[in-house]
Amino acid sequence: MRETNRRWHLAKRPAGEPDADCFDLREGERPTPNPGELLVRVRYLSVDPYMRGRMRDTASYAEPWAVGDPLSGGVVGEVVESGSDRYGPGDIVAGRGSWADYAVLDADDATDVDPSVADLPAYLGVLGMPGRTAYFGLFDVAEPRAGETVVVSGAAGAVGSTVGQLAALQGCRVVGFAGTDEKVDWLVDDLGFDAAINYAETDDYRAALDDAAPGGVDVYFDNVGGPITDAVFTRLTVDARVAVCGQIAHYNDETVPTGPRKLPQLIAPRATVQGLLVSDFAPRFERASQRLGEWVAAGDLQHRETVVEGLEHAPEAFLGLFSGDNVGKQVVRVSAAASS
Template identity: 75%
Template structure:
């Protein structure tokens, strides 16, 4: 192990869509873990859309990063120094770390991974935070019933792709919105979605919904916002449930856009709209992780990762989320 390592920090707060100029690549001493912590050599690093909010100088559900602060995210890595009875040197674990070659993790919030179930990157996707978000967001917030029509925006992403598969396991008809013909084919051919819409190939989302969800939408899992959500709201069925998980269409907006006023439609449909933060379900993370791992092991849940090589490419991987470069979970392999 070297004495120094490389890491990414926030160089300045972006205006609108971030650029590489908003990130700074530095060399600094390898950190030393304190009692109850472990030092890991980072193998894989997660980049996620919610991180855009942490670049703003405003309070939200995730604490904003300070300018000059090392960027944080989920990691998978090998323990190289342990000050915890929970882990030994050589263990491969996942937890919340930093965009860096070495990261200190709080042992209490770190888990060992089982590579017999899936390769390490899956623990940043279907078997990690996105998978748990899909699990609780659909089953607890969406509350699906057999025969329901479930519509998922951002369906080919890390969360949406798991949502759709869990909905199928619960006997639902599933429709996904995605941004390319390749993604649409993956959803329907590989993941078992009943239908999918390439939103970049049409500007009439209402008509597209009429074709694929003629009886209306019972559950809407929203990862995107914008015109797709406007269209889905106009097609909600009686007693529909809407889980608002993400709004990536608006994350780079400098002002709050005013779209069509949709709240009156909730009156007639008696629909329920609820925001979703996976951290609210933290006491039950073990339940979700166990079930997701079982589905993966039995082949009932398919996962996919888009892997970008090299820590130096981490900002590019993050920026690619906003142009839809990824299919499944976007992951950085720190050392190719």
């Protein structure tokens, strides 16, 4: 085990798209857990698009980081020291911790990790926050019905790929937007999407939707915003539901983009648009994780993780989210198993 601890901090607030100068890797003493806490040797850490909002000096649903603060997010790791009766050294847990070699987790908020169900990175993706976001966003907000057409933007990401498969399990026709032919093929050939659109190679999103969803769009799960969402709004059916999960197309904008107003396009279809935060469903997380785990164990829910090697490359992994480097969930492998 390392006697010191490397940890990433926010070096400065970005103007527009972040770059490497926004991150500062510092080395200090390995922390000690207080009663009720766990010291975890981080095996994998999560990088997620919502973290871009935490780099701004504005109030949002996720508290912003101050310049100099340690960066934090989902981690999976091995308990090294325990201040709780719930877990002991050697246990594998998931929770919220620092981008670091070692993280201190609140034992009450930590969750068990079962490697027999899925590899550890899956607990930061389909069996973690992104999976629960997909589960509640689709079933509680979008409420798909068998035979309906569900369109997902950002469909090859951690949330979108899970949403599409869950919709297919409900008997829906599923159409995804993704940014490369590799991702399009993965969605259709491996995940069971009925159709997928490579937005990077498509000049007319409306025409592409007419081909992929000829009956219109009953449910739209929006992870992206921008021109894709503008096009989908013109193809909504009567009583369509729109679940707004993310707007990654705008996360690096310094000013709010303006253009033709889209609200009139919701009048004729009498569409419902609802934003969602997975934290609102916290009392039901355990049930969602159980069902997701059952689908994964049965082979009904596929998942994929893009693994970036080394804590020192965590900023690169984060920045890669905005250029579409990842297929499925983007994670960073910080350390190997203790036995290796």
